[in-house]
Amino acid sequence: MVELCGVSKHYGQAVALHTTSLTVPRGKTSVVIGPSGCGKSTLLRITVGLVTPTHGTVLFDGDLLTPANMQSIRLRIGYVTQHGGLFPHMTARANVTLMARHLRWDDDRIQARLEVLASLVHLPAACLERYPLRLSGGECQRVSIMRALFLDPGMLLMDEPLGALDPMIRYGLQEELRSICRELGKTVMLVTHDMAEAAFFGDSITLMRAGTVVQTGTIQDLVHRPASEFVQSFMRAQRGLHEWT
């Protein structure tokens, strides 16, 4: 579905991302993981066009991502960030329906879609009328996921979507999010720093370090066939991983 072909990102002398190629297969969940500053977010942001790569290209469904088709391709991508990125001056409802209203969907269609998504993410109806400041962290992320899914995009890009939540809420939401992704058959690219979460979600996991991909494979591959010493120590540093192996 998405192919990153030899992309890299330099900021002057500093290299945020060395030349990297990555394929995200349709209908699968690909997780990018690594310590902070390893370039995983840069990789994700290149995919949605927020960062223009210094070298290399992005193919979306076989189409080359260019400034000209960026807007239309973004409509086919749902994007969720760590803090939800909800606009504080709009109610949850206005946040969720922003793009549909911009695209002039009629009211009935918007309302119908809203109800479907609210029940999908288990958001109480009252929350829709509130401003983000009055929503809990978990509710914010549910709203954010609704917003990302509203136009029914083929692909979901999520940058630490659950990173800012309490462990309890996070645990519950992980389950829900995974079932949503599977149920809807979306292609998902998820960035996290938590290997347990990566293992829970990922059909394939890409481990990055200092702007380069160290290994791509299943959780089994990473545990049992580590490509380097770094992979081994990274895996060891994640507690409680045995549940998944």
Next chain:
Amino acid sequence: MDMIRQAWRCSIVLALIVSVLTAPSIAQTVRIASKKFTSNVIMGEIAHLWLEQYDLTATHQAQLGTTRYLWDALLEGDIDIYPDYTGTLLEETLVQMNLEWSDLDSVLTTFGFGMSVPLGFNDPYVLGMKEARARELDIHTISDLARFPELRFGFSNEFMEREDGWPMLRITYNLPQTQVRGMDHDLSYRGIESGSIDVMDLYAMDAEVIIYDMRPLEDDSAYFPAYEAIYLYRLDLHERFPTVPGFLDSLGGTLTGDIMRTLNTRVVQDRVSESQAASEFLGGEFVLESQIVLREETMWSRLWQHTTEHLILVVISLVAAILLSIPLGIIAAKRPRAGALILGIVGVIYTIPSLALLVFMIPLLGIGGPPAVVALFLYSLLPIVRNTHAGLVSISPPLYESAEALGLPAMPRLFKIELPLASQSIMAGIQTSAVINIGTATLGALIGAGGYGQPILTGIRVADTGLILQGAVPAALLALLAQGVFTLAERVIIPNRHR
């Protein structure tokens, strides 16, 4: 977008209102103006009432400015008549031409000006001291001053600079004093009363000579020329209002020195209006065909008039400033290089002293409302541009990216996301501008724009604190009101995010 369109519509309507209010068919009106001191204002008012006596429509812009200012206004055709003095014309305005008395009339003709028959009194500059201080030092003449180098002089700014003022006087009398300050003429009296200066320039006719118990020093070297009071008018009055020059001449010789000093005292000490003093003179001196009807202005009607004038200045300049500043602020935020330039320029404009800016506007836009509005407009730019810029660049990057990643194009993103997020900062900028604007607009009175500055100006001139407060208090209240209105507007425009 709707808001902007509405703001446009409002400003157009306002501009129409102003043009109607400020231009009461100039063609049919004789426009008189006067300088910023009491006897000149009274002379202006005498001409005003005198012409109205003959059923002419006349306006009088009292205390419009200095000699140079009125001369230029007369030249530009902004006014038709103002009272002046032969000495001033010969020794100051036309000093470079080195004229004799007899040349004056013909030279004025080359400017398109005519001069009325002298009114009767001579109002030369003299130097004066407090009677008690003069007695103590035994000073009677200007020559006597040379013996006291430590004396402090406070001269009107005009006197400091004009050719026949301090520079030549110092040479003629060989005066050694070094503590010489330029200050507002009306404030000099305060200075001499409080003892912060010893000697000041004054007009022989000033009522303050009596009120403050001043001793005019004898001009023993006959330095100061005669200052015959006359009306200076545009010669085109002969075509536009053929009777007016004759009416002005008919006042000739009637306003003697004693009468003038009495009228000055009536205004400064008895606190009657200049109109009242002028009408007393006309009524006493002439057998009038009809009783002069003074439009007796109550404090409330004056307040209403000043409020209207002030509001017009503020609202037009502020609305225009908002309409330009917000787009400039947006450009500044989106294009950092252009932004540095924009912020630099509006910053520099803001540092120009307001008085200087007002005066710069006069050659371009004449006198009255328009130059004041433009000056206020320029002043109002900086806070709004700066706050719009600051509001936009301080939006958190994740929110910015969030809007971009949604696929919302640049324009809807600006209007639906970025401007609303910056709106609190923008509103704060507008509020700051409004308050500054309301305060600065009081200076508009200096160039004939009216407003709350008018009573302040008059109050300073006649040393009437009550009158100063009549301008200062409403201006302060208006500023508070503006604060309140904007706070309320903010609540309406910006949704409560804690619902």
